[in-house]
Amino acid sequence: MDILEFLSNFPPTEKWFFIGVRWLGPDLSFFKALKQIQSGRSIADMSQWGGGERQILAEKISQILHKQLGWRSAIFVPQDVATVAFYGPSFGIIDADIAFDDMVEMLRKDYSMNPTISFWESMENSTLGQLIDGLLALR
Template sequence: MHPDEPLRYPSHYPPTGRWKRFFIGVRWIGPDLSFFKTLRSNQASRTSSSMDAWGGGDRQALAAAVGVVLSRHCRWPAPYFLPGDSLLVITGGPSFAAIDDADIEDAIGAMEEIADLKLGTAFWEASGPGTVGALVDHLLTAAGPGSTFKAHSLRAPDLPKKQVTK
């Protein structure tokens, strides 16, 4: 897998067989979960130039802000996501450890804040099986033309917070 390929689960995951589901996470008996390491390393090797795939403008600006949110709340090593990345993979995180529902709720709240929107549960449930690109496009459409995004209030996870002096 190459860093500019979309992040997707392999065809054997999630497991469909009763015993494979039962033994998920059990080495040698359950399904092979080594692909998580590959997903994580491929995403970690992405750079800011990966964001050129978004085509510039508001779409790329919003995608960059959403990327910081997803990286922070879903524990990905870099804030760079591609339009074709599976949202299920991204929200599932880069390992077989469970992501807390509160993390996802916080991510949703942060994305709504960036786009200055309050979207219903139906919007987010419909977005789940799609791609990061589809999510960004839906957020852009919902925000409407001429919207300004609060991306300036976000920082990459590896940068120190600015100290505010009074």
């Protein structure tokens, strides 16, 4: 199964770049591939979470990502890169902060969790599976 991950040259780190102009900036066509990968998944793929609390939390976060960021489905797998899932399926989406805020609010309300900034920083390069396992370890 294909996972959601950015290309090695995205996001761009150069000071000057031209968005979407392939010979002057990063090629953004991979967003289409990300959408196809994610929308091609079935509900059976959610079984990779293994059931229990892990899967329940994964489903809640997946619903937020789907609703707020416009992913075509709410199907994410543990191997998906968390920053890709939270970035969204298109370049420059402005709702990424809203999705993160909604997740933090859900964690506070449903799990009485308020992860610290250092926790979020430690998860910067994590997969969704690592993020969810880290969150559950805080309980």
